[in-house]
Amino acid sequence: MRLARKGRYRRARSPEQTPEQFLGHPGRRNGVRLYLEPKESGPPPQEQVVCLISWAIVSVAGGEMYVVGYALDTNEGCVSPRITSIDSQARTVITQGGHTFELAGQPGLDFYGRTALMLWANLKRFSKIEDVTHRIIEP
Numbered sequence: 001m002r003l004a005r006k007g008r009y010r011r012a013r014s015p016e017q018t019p020e021q022f023l024g025h026p027g028r029r030n031g032v033r034l035y036l037e038p039k040e041s042g043p044p045p046q047e048q049v050v051c052l053i054s055w056a057i058v059s060v061a062g063g064e065m066y067v068v069g070y071a072l073d074t075n076e077g078c079v080s081p082r083i084t085s086i087d088s089q090a091r092t093v094i095t096q097g098g099h100t101f102e103l104a105g106q107p108g109l110d111f112y113g114r115t116a117l118m119l120w121a122n123l124k125r126f127s128k129i130e131d132v133t134h135r136i137i138e139p
Contacts, residue, residue: 033071033078033116050078051102054110057083057093057136058117061128065136067093067101068117070110077112079120088137107133 055069065083070076081097091103109117121129 033074033076048098049100049102050080051104052078053105054108054113055101055103055105055133056107056109056113056131057086057133059130059132060124060126065132066120067095067103068109068113068120069101069103070112072104077110077114077116079116086136091137103137107137 051072052067052069053072055067057065057067059065065086067080067083069078071078080093080099080101081095083093084096085094087093093101093103095101117129
């Protein structure tokens, strides 16, 4: 019987690891894009528009909200940085990192969105996540 090399299939991030070390390179892991919080110092954030299908708005224990979904331009599940403003009529979300997320179609997560959400929750060590989509965006 052949055994996997030690650490090759590690699932959880150790407390000493930064998110970038855990992910291997910033923002991506196995077809999933995690928009990490911008650093306080450095250049101003670049504005980027991401169109999401199969999306949801989730809230964590501290009351912060994030958008999760499947990005059409990159064909991968993604989780946004913290939401700073929501336009429920236009179905757009602006995040702390300066990204604009366009919410296309009906709310609801597909396999890629759920996978991104689970990886992100494990990385950030969130134990309570609540779907608040229907409270914020009216059908």
